[in-house]
Structures are given as structure tokens and as C-alpha cells.
Amino acid sequence: xxxxxxxxxxxxxxxxxxxxxxxxxxxxxxxxxxxxxxxxxxxxxxxxxxxxxxxxxxxxxxxxxxxxxxxxxxxxxxxxxxxxxxxxxxxxxxxxxxxxxxxxxxxxxxxxxxxxxxxxxxxxxxxxxxxxxxxxxxxxxxxxxxxxxxxxxxxxxxxxxxxxxxxxxxxxxxxxxxxxxxxxxxxxxxxxxxxxxxxxxxxxxxxxxxxxxxxxxxxxxxxxxxxxxxxxxxxxxxxxxxxxxxxxxxxxxxxxxxxxxxxxxxxxxxxxxxxxxxxxxxxxxxxxxxxxxxxxxxxxxxxxxxxxxxxxxxxxxxxxxxxxxxxxxxxxxxxxxx
Amino acid sequence: xxxxxxxxxxxxxxxxxxxxxxxxxxxxxxxxxxxxxxxxxxxxxxxxxxxxxxxxxxxxxxxxxxxxxxxxxxxxxxxxxxxxxxxxxxxxxxxxxxxxxxxxxxxxxxxxxxxxxxxxxxxxxxxxxxxxxxxxxxxxxxxxxxxxxxxxxxxxxxxxxxxxxxxxxxxxxxxxxxxxxxxxxxxxxxxxxxxxxxxxxxxxxxxxxxxxxxxxxxxxxxxxxxxxxxxxxxxxxxxxxxxxxxxxxxxxxxxxxxxxxxxxxxxxxxxxxxxxxxxxxxxxxxxxxxxxxxxxxxxxxxxxxxxxxxxxxxxxxxxxxxxxxxxxxxxxxxxxxx
DNA sequence: TTGTATGCGTTATCAA
DNA sequence: TTGATAACGCATACAA
Numbered sequence: 001x002x003x004x005x006x007x008x009x010x011x012x013x014x015x016x017x018x019x020x021x022x023x024x025x026x027x028x029x030x031x032x033x034x035x036x037x038x039x040x041x042x043x044x045x046x047x048x049x050x051x052x053x054x055x056x057x058x059x060x061x062x063x064x065x066x067x068x069x070x071x072x073x074x075x076x077x078x079x080x081x082x083x084x085x086x087x088x089x090x091x092x093x094x095x096x097x098x099x100x101x102x103x104x105x106x107x108x109x110x111x112x113x114x115x116x117x118x119x120x121x122x123x124x125x126x127x128x129x130x131x132x133x134x135x136x137x138x139x140x141x142x143x144x145x146x147x148x149x150x151x152x153x154x155x156x157x158x159x160x161x162x163x164x165x166x167x168x169x170x171x172x173x174x175x176x177x178x179x180x181x182x183x184x185x186x187x188x189x190x191x192x193x194x195x196x197x198x199x200x201x202x203x204x205x206x207x208x209x210x211x212x213x214x215x216x217x218x219x220x221x222x223x224x225x226x227x228x229x230x231x232x233x234x235x236x237x238x239x240x241x242x243x244x245x246x247x248x249x250x251x252x253x254x255x256x257x258x259x260x261x262x263x264x265x266x267x268x269x270x271x272x273x274x275x276x277x278x279x280x281x282x283x284x285x286x287x288x289x290x291x292x293x294x295x296x297x298x299x300x301x302x303x304x305x306x307x308x309x310x311x312x313x314x315x316x317x318x319x320x321x322x323x324x325x326x327x328x329x330x331x332x333x334x335x336x337x338x
Numbered sequence: 339x340x341x342x343x344x345x346x347x348x349x350x351x352x353x354x355x356x357x358x359x360x361x362x363x364x365x366x367x368x369x370x371x372x373x374x375x376x377x378x379x380x381x382x383x384x385x386x387x388x389x390x391x392x393x394x395x396x397x398x399x400x401x402x403x404x405x406x407x408x409x410x411x412x413x414x415x416x417x418x419x420x421x422x423x424x425x426x427x428x429x430x431x432x433x434x435x436x437x438x439x440x441x442x443x444x445x446x447x448x449x450x451x452x453x454x455x456x457x458x459x460x461x462x463x464x465x466x467x468x469x470x471x472x473x474x475x476x477x478x479x480x481x482x483x484x485x486x487x488x489x490x491x492x493x494x495x496x497x498x499x500x501x502x503x504x505x506x507x508x509x510x511x512x513x514x515x516x517x518x519x520x521x522x523x524x525x526x527x528x529x530x531x532x533x534x535x536x537x538x539x540x541x542x543x544x545x546x547x548x549x550x551x552x553x554x555x556x557x558x559x560x561x562x563x564x565x566x567x568x569x570x571x572x573x574x575x576x577x578x579x580x581x582x583x584x585x586x587x588x589x590x591x592x593x594x595x596x597x598x599x600x601x602x603x604x605x606x607x608x609x610x611x612x613x614x615x616x617x618x619x620x621x622x623x624x625x626x627x628x629x630x631x632x633x634x635x636x637x638x639x640x641x642x643x644x645x646x647x648x649x650x651x652x653x654x655x656x657x658x659x660x661x662x663x664x665x666x667x668x669x670x671x672x673x674x675x676x
Numbered sequence: 677t678t679g680t681a682t683g684c685g686t687t688a689t690c691a692a
Numbered sequence: 693t694t695g696a697t698a699a700c701g702c703a704t705a706c707a708a
Binding site for chain 1: 430596
Binding site for chain 3: 010022025029053055056062
């Protein structure tokens, strides 16, 4: 009562080739230790049967999952998906699959309980965390697979990280504004506790200090178009209207420009704006955005590479800082002396 | 020589609870058939040991993978990632993982050979295809898991589909332009063979025919900002410049507006523009875009649901068409009679 | 209601 | 260089 359309097993290939299943296995995973004759015979049998390996069985036997989990705060954000593309590329080369989880989707009431179930060695061989707002305790238990943090990071959580040079990026942006004569510079940040916002604030402070200027006032946003748009009201209601705004990402910058435009404030004539990330759209908005470029796909690749290395030999708290560069477009201009 | 930090197995839980492994298994997967007493004891033991099930072993035993593969043409495109978010949500509720693969990443020289390795029952329990440009032969073999197509589709490939009502969307867009008095309407399409472009072209034709007008001229783009930008040159070089353009997606529309702006052609005063998709950005560009809204997360959820249903009982070629609606913003206006 | 025994498909170990 | 055997961890058929 055999199922006639059953997919072939390693045993079937072995029988056809006249060898043992062990030999077939060797041909597939370590061909060099098999004689040329038998290898050819096995390969022929594989071809004829259309055999493909059962990865679940292999993974069980080898005590691995064959997949890496990426934790992203917002799958719908192109910023993250480009990093994912880089991660995916590196993993594929190693025969690993990419599992993706949107951390916003875990019901908030459960406070990450849903997520916890995924942070387990039986679900993934490793985890790449792109969300710095998670609780470190989620990762600090024996069952959690090796973790690499990318882009954002969680305060106090150990392990390798790969980051863009956020501080330098922010410093370059503010130095650019200072060179254009701006002195009243506002910093439109992400959530206050966000690791990106913190290190970028440091870059802002660094530039201002070097110029002998007081710290920049801040408005807190949420990295979204909408929060940038909302921030425009805050900008306009300040006692001393800033002549320039440095935004922690391009989406807030674009949202802010939209809000200011609605209030008849022109960019860059009335206010200069700098973003961060260099998303593709930033070059196509009506006032192409001056921004800080980070290579997102590359960041993803590096993160995946770190994880692979980390799996072999649990490394200390290595940290890779990737360079960024300022892209000057049209949204910034020299301060007009009134 | 036992590893003292080894993760607990079902056997360890059983010993601690004083029951057999089979009973523990039952408590975990089908608690109702276990007596209350033993269930409590087992749950206590699970708690104490910190046991979590080994999914690879369960999957091997149950002859499944526990994951669904999504094939996206471009992970970096927010349009797709929002669909993914919907897919992921539905899958999680069923305890299934989401595997993501960017089809562009398969080296083109291998003509999908890399992809083929993933289209196997040992890699995924099902596949959701979001890329209509793939070859149907990739999916037409016995080893391929059940396939559901979403959003785009592959000509001639059987199986369930969930689509937005592309034709109606395009018709609504063009009817809107016609109502505003436009007669010279251009259609900026995706790649000519793309299923979305084909059905939207049908909607365009439908509207024009009903108005007794000849078919719209077309320019072919690639769904990208850059291709929309490039198309502006084509639009301006036409012998009879169109007074309105219907674009097959928002990104091309935004790119086109950017290109026209550079040529001092204003939207909507000089030319009306309609997009498709209603990406978040379309509301924040300098001339907020009139466009066709489709509910992407919902589409993803429906696709996942179809796949789950399709797994149980291989359904015929069912097709779900999701409604769309026109969102009128500022990029379209009544034709000015010169 | 619970326990025993077996097998899912593969690979690592050992012996030949 | 190859084959026999056992084991990875779990779930299910069957027996009790």
C-alpha cells in the first residue's frame, strides 16, 4: 500500500544506485570522501528519482534549525526591508533561511510573551535584532539563540553589534548647517530612549559645542511621516523659530516639510532641513532632501556575517561601526541675513 | 557525561511529573484528553524545567515544515512589505513561521535555479507568490508545496489567487479624469507583460470606450521612482502632450511628478496625475497624490487564509477579488480650457 | 485515561 | 572507501 506519488527518500536513491543510504548522504554533503565511480552512480540515481533532501530530518539530526530570525520593528518600513535584503543575501549563501517577525505585531498586552516563544533554539539558529525598543530580558535566557544587534541596539544587552556611525552622521549634518550660517538649529528626534536618537543627539551636541553654541532644542517624533508632519506645529510655535532642522530620519523630514509647506513655510528659503538614511524617496520629493547616507544592504550583510561568526565562536562584545556620508541636495541653503 | 546546561527534553518533563513522555506530549498538543490531575502535574513540570518543545522533531514526526514561504519581487519595496505584514499576522495565529525570499536575489544567470531549491515540500508547507514575473514551470512539479498567488499572478499557473480589483481601480481613475474634462490621457504602465498592468490597461480601455474615446497611448515603466522620472521625458516629447497621466503605481507617479517639475510642468495645473496603491508617502508629497487605494495588509491576510484552506482541501482555481477605492487628493484638477 | 513501542528521514560513529 | 547501526526529539497506534 505504498503511495505511488510519495517523494523519494534517501533510501530509494540508495537502492537504485546499489549503495547504502550512508553513502548517498556522503555524496550529498561531502562528495570528496566518496569514490568517483559511486559518486557518479549516486548522482545519476538522484537525478532519476528527483530526490531532494528532507531538511527537517537533517536539521533534527544535526541539532540545528537552518534558519535565522530577524526581528524588525516595522516590516512596512522600507528602511528595514533593505537591511533584510542584505541579511537574506548572506544567509542564502550559507544555506540558511530567513525568518521575519514584525515586533509590533506581538500583541502589546502580552508584553512580548508572543515574541518569547520565537526566541528559542528550536525556532532559529540565531537572531538578528533590528529593534532597540525591546526588553533585554527577552534575550537573556539560556534557550535564546545567539543574538546580533543591527542598526539599533538595546541598552545593556551584550553581544556583537553592527551599527552605522550615527554620531558622525549627525555631526556632519549639523556642521553642514553651521557652515551655511545657521545657529538656531532644532533636532527632530525619534523616541527619546531610542538608541539611534541618543547617539545622534551626541553628534549634534558635539558639533554645536565645537562651535561654542548651546545645545539644540529638541522635538520628539516617532520616525514616521505622520510624526514629522505633526512636529511642524511644534516648530512653528517655538518662541524663536529655528532656521534649520536636523531630523533623525528622512520620513520625519519629509513629513515635516509637508507640514511646513501647508503653513506656507518654504524649504529651504525659510528653513533648511536635513534628514537621515537617504531613502530612495528623498531624492524625488519636490525639494530633494539633504541627508546622511548609510548603506543598509551592506549593514544587513555584515550583521548576518557577524551572526555566522558568532555561532562558531561566541565572540565578545564586538562592535562594527559602518561609515556614513552626507548627501547634500536642495533642502539646505545658506542662512539669509534679514 | 551529561551536559549540565542541556535544554530539557520531553523525557525530562515526564520523569519530573511522574508520567510517560506520551502524556506530556498530549498535554502540550491536546490537553482535553488528559485528566485534570496529570495535566496540572505536567504543566508544573514544564514550568519548573523551562521546557520548550523541539519544533524540528515535531515537524519531522508530523511531516510538515511549520513555515510558509513568501516570494516577493522586491523586499525593499514598502508595497510588498505591508502585504507581508498581513501574511505574517495570519500565519502566526496558526503557529506557522514566515520565510521570506527576494526573487531578484536569485542570480539571474541561473534562471531561477536558486529559487527552485526553495520550492520544495521539505522547505515550506506552502508558498505565497507575490511576483508575477516568475516562470510557471518553477511551480509545476510534484515537489512544490501548495501555491497561492497574491497581488500579481503568473499567466497560466493554476491555483487560488487573491487580487485587488485592478481593472475597476483603473476604470475609476480614468473615469475621474474624464469627469474632469480630460481627453488626452496617457497610461504609464509597468512592464508590458505584468499582470497588473494588463488588467489595469483593461480598466483604462473600458472607461475610454464607454466615453467613445480611442485607446490611451502608453509608456512603459518599471514600477520604480526612477522609471517614473525617466518617463517624464517621454511624456513631454509626445506630439500631442497629454493633459493627464494614469500611473500603474504611486512610485512611478511621484517619479513622474519630479521629472515634470524639473521641466517646469506643474501638477495639477498643467497636467493631472493619478497613481495606484495609496502608499503612505502619496499623502505627503508636495502635491498629494490622487490614487487608488488597496488594502495591502488585508490582501496579505486573505492570501494566508487561502493557503491554509488550500492545504486542507486542495481547492480549484478560486479567485478572490478585493475591492479598491479612489482617493482624490490634489494631483488632479479640472481641465483648463485654453 | 495512560503507557509502550515504533517510526518520521537523516547523519555520525564505528567497524569492516 | 563503504555499510550497518543507532540516535536526533517527538507524536501516534495500539494495548492496557
